[in-house]
Amino acid sequence: MSKLRDIRVLTTAAMLVAISIVLGFFKIPITQLIEIRFSFLANAMAGALFGPFVGGLVGALSDLGGYLIKPTGPYFPGFTLTAAVGGVIAGLTLYGHKPSLIRCFFCEFLRMTIANILLNGIFLSMLYGRGFVAVVTSRILKQLVMLPVQTLMLFAAMQLLVHFKRASLVGGSRI
Numbered sequence: 001m002s003k004l005r006d007i008r009v010l011t012t013a014a015m016l017v018a019i020s021i022v023l024g025f026f027k028i029p030i031t032q033l034i035e036i037r038f039s040f041l042a043n044a045m046a047g048a049l050f051g052p053f054v055g056g057l058v059g060a061l062s063d064l065g066g067y068l069i070k071p072t073g074p075y076f077p078g079f080t081l082t083a084a085v086g087g088v089i090a091g092l093t094l095y096g097h098k099p100s101l102i103r104c105f106f107c108e109f110l111r112m113t114i115a116n117i118l119l120n121g122i123f124l125s126m127l128y129g130r131g132f133v134a135v136v137t138s139r140i141l142k143q144l145v146m147l148p149v150q151t152l153m154l155f156a157a158m159q160l161l162v163h164f165k166r167a168s169l170v171g172g173s174r175i
Contacts, residue, residue: 003050013054016046020062021069036149041157047090048158059087078123086115099158105151112143
């Protein structure tokens with residue numbers, strides 16, 4: 001929490017919130033159920049740079065900001081919680097560690113399992129009155145397809161982050 005008193009951390013986190021919101025508007029549809037989205041990258045960057053607390057905060061604020069700018073149905077706080085949990089997981093798995101493909105895979109596997117499958121499965125079954133098992137089964141296949149894609153995207157983004165850190169373009173972090 002004391003990191004938020006550092007102006008570089010605060011401004012970088014705010015920029016990552018804005019980037020995440022903008023990236024949330026872009027998607028590449030593969031099928032009706034599967035699409036490549038990019039907003040998870042900014043949330044993971046926040047966790048990797050500043051730890052789980054800031055990662056979770058960036059995730060929650062980017063979900064709220066994205067909803068305020070372009071609402072897609074009624075607001076449900078569970079999805080904000082899911083976004084925050086994704087940032088926390090990124091912070092716990094990436095913060096203070098040299099980025100590797102295995103670490104990025106582990107981060108994405110945990111994020112997809114806990115946030116995307118379990119939490120979103122619970123929230124979607126609550127919202128739409130469908131059975132949890134039915135919702136989760138359809139989501140598992142999508143996540144299995146997306147796991148290698150998002151792992152590679154995260155790894156590439158983390159490599160860029162290391163180069164930015166070396167060039168002193170990103171401060172206040174432990175990468």
